[in-house]
Amino acid sequence: MTPDWIAVDWGSSNVRAWAMGPDGAIASGSSDDGMGKLAKAEFEPALLRLIEPWLGSGVIPVIACGMVGAREGWHEAPYRSTPCTPIVSGELMPVPTTDQRIRMMIAPGLSQAKPADVMRGEETQVAGALALLPGFDGVFCLPGTHSKWVHVSAGEVISFQTFMTGEMFALLSQHSVLRHGMGGEGSDEASFAQGVSDAIERPERISARLFTLRAEGLLTTLPPAAARSRLSGMLIGLELAAAKPYWLGQRIALIGAEALSARYGLALTEQGAASETLDATACTLAGLAAARGVLQKAKP
Template sequence: MTTAATYAVADWGTSRFRLWLLDHQGHVVAERRSDDGLDTSRARGFAETLEDHLASLRAPADLPVIICGMAGSRQGWVEANYVPVPADLTAILSGAVKIAGIARDVRIIPGLSQSGSAPNVMRGEETQLLGATLARNLRSGLVAMPGTHSKWVELDEGKATSFSTFLTGELYALLAGHSILRHSIGNAAETVTPDHPQFTAGLELMLGGNRRMLGELFGIRAAMLLDNLPPEGAASRLSGLLIGTEIAGAREKFGISATVTLVASGTMAALYAKAMTAGGLTFDIVDADEAVRKGLFVAASQLWPAQKG
C-alpha cells in the first residue's frame, strides 16, 4: 500500500537540490535529487524549478512545502532573516517565511546568526541540527556537521549558544581542483578513504600541534615530484591535513571533553570518525540525510498540524 504524501520538504543549497515527499509520520514516500542549486534555479525561476520537481513526483497541487538552506539567502528565492544565537532550536521554525504570489503554501526556514567578536552564519544546518538533537534527545553538548562549510555548534539546554564554521570542504575542492596540487591529484579527489596511510599521516601531522598547514600543503607537490606520491595518496594526504586542521581548531576552540554528536553520511562520516578518533575525541554518529529530513518534518508538522495524522 502506498501512503499518501502529507508534506513536501526540501534542502535547497548552493549547488544541490533535494526534495522528499513525507507521510504524516515523516516516512519517505518519494525522493528527488538534482543539481538545481541556487545559480541554476535563479536563472530559471525558483517557483518553476520547484513545481517541475514536484510534478515529477506527482505531488498534489495543494501539498505544502517547507524548505531549508541557501534558498533563503539574499541570493536565493526570498530572504529569510537570521535568528540570532542564543536561540531555541524550535524558535527558528516560527520564523519561516511564506512565499508570496504563488498558489502553493511554500515556506523557507531562517538561518542562525552569531554577532559580536566572532560573527557567523548558517543556513540549512540549523534544520539538520534540530533533526539530530531530536534523533538523540540531545539537549546539551557539541554537534559537528562536516561539509563544504563545516559547522560546530554548542548546545545548552536545547538552545544553540555559539557556533564556528570551518572552510574545510570548500578548501579541499579548491586545492584539489584549481591549485598547483591539481597536477598531483588529477581525477583522484573523490578517492579518499579513511584507511589510506597518507590520510592518517596528514591527520597526525596537524593533530600533533603543527601550525604549518600552508607549508604541509606544498609538501604534497614536492612528494609527488621527488617521491612519486600517487594521486590517491596526494588526495588522501590533502584531506588528512585539512580535516586534521579542523579537528585541532575545534578542540582548541571548544575544549572538548564530552562526546561529540557527528552529523554526517557515507565517506564523510567515515573520514571524520577516523579524524576524531585520532584527535582523542569520542563521538556519536547521526546520519546527515536523516537528520535534515527529520528537522524539516518537525518544522512542517508544527506549521501545518491539521494535516498530520
C-alpha cells in the first residue's frame, strides 16, 4: 500500500497519522510521541516509526497541523494574522528532512492582535468544517482543554477567543480542595444544568459557589458525580457568559470530542441556542485535505 499523501495531527500529548488515498483515509496510526515529549531532533524518527509501513521508493507529501509547528516543536510555522482564511495550501511551511522519501510540510496557526490570541491545529479543523458545511456563516466552538470560539464569515476567520475551561476543570477537580469530593467518572445532567444556570445568572458569585461544592460534600454527602457535573456546568457556564457576543443569534457548530460537545450543546440549549455537532477527526482530515489542495471531503 502506497498512499497519495499522509495527513498528520501532532499535538502536545500525542500524534495521529493517516495514509490518504483518493477517497480519504486508507490506514491510520497513533502514538504518544507528542510535541511536549520530544526534542527537535526526535520529531523525524518519531514520525517515521509511525508511517514507515506506508513509505515506498518514491517521495510522499506529509502535511501536518498542530503543535508540531510551535516554536518548541519540530519547525516553527509562523502564525498568519486574522482576518484571513483558515488555511491556504500555498502557505505551508516546508520542513527539511533526512529521509528523502517524505516531503514534510506544516500548516501555520492563526494569531489575533487584540485581544491577543493564538491557535494551532484548530484552524485546520475550522477549514475542514467549512469544507463539510459549504457556505457556513456563523460561529464554531471547539471545546477542549483550551476551548475556542471562532467567528467565520465569507470563508474567513474574522475573530476568535480562547477559554482555559478544560484546564481549569482539571486543576480544580484534581489539585484543589474540591478534589476530595470528586472521585469517579459519573455524570449528573441535572447538576450540570444547575451549574450552568448558576454561572450565567450570577458569574460574580462563582468563587463562593465553588466552595459550596466542598461544603455540601461534608455536610450533605453530595455525590461525587453531582459535584463533578455541577463544577463542569459552572465553568462551561462562565465560558458561555463571556462568549455570549459570539454565539447569541448566530449559527453554531461544535467541533470536538462527542461527550464534551454534548455538554456544550446541552448548555447552549439551556440558553435557548441551537447547535449542530461535527466530528473532530473528520474536520481535521478535511482541513488537511484543503491544505493539500485536495477537493475531497476526507473521511476518518
